[in-house]
Amino acid sequence: MRLFGNTLSPKKTPPRKSASLSNPHNLDRSTREVALGLDYGTPTVNLVGQSLKFENGQRRAETGISGGVDRREAQRLRGRNQQLEEANNLLRLKVGVPPDMLSETAAESRLMEKEWRS
Known part of the structure; x- marks a missing residue:
């Protein structure tokens, strides 16, 4: 006589039926x-009242504020x-001109010195 009956040896479950006849792969x-x-479409994300859309690997703001x-x-x-940028260009010009002027003046003084010696 068994104490526990069939509880320790459960019945086998039947095999599952195929969900689809065609293989999607x-x-x-x-x-x-x-x-x-x-086809999910373009992914969009909503962050702090700003809607961002990803197109061609780039993030674009759809609504709300742009980039904070x-x-x-x-x-x-x-x-x-x-x-x-304009001020920076002007400063670059001012920094570049004096060395050029100094080189030009030095070259002229050397020429004048050579002429004076000859």
């Missing part, structure tokens, strides 16, 4: 996307950046 990509609904800065602030920063 044998289909080409476009057919798989249409048949299985795999509103459009007016971005325009003001672009103007300031342009002013600083």
Whole structure:
């Protein structure tokens, strides 16, 4: 006589039936996307009231603020950046001209010295 009955030896589960008759791995990509609904579209992310869309590996702002800065602030920063670039170019010119003038003056003085000695 058994104490526990059949509880220690459960019945085997029947094998699963195939979910689909066709194998999706044998289909080409476009057919798989249409048949299985795999076309998700462009990925978008919402962060702190800003909607970002990823297109061609680049992040683009759809709505809200752009990169944490509103459009007016971005325009003001672009103007300031342009002013600083112009000032930088002017300073580069001022730094580059004196050595050129010094070289020119030194060359002229050497020529005058050679003429005076001869």
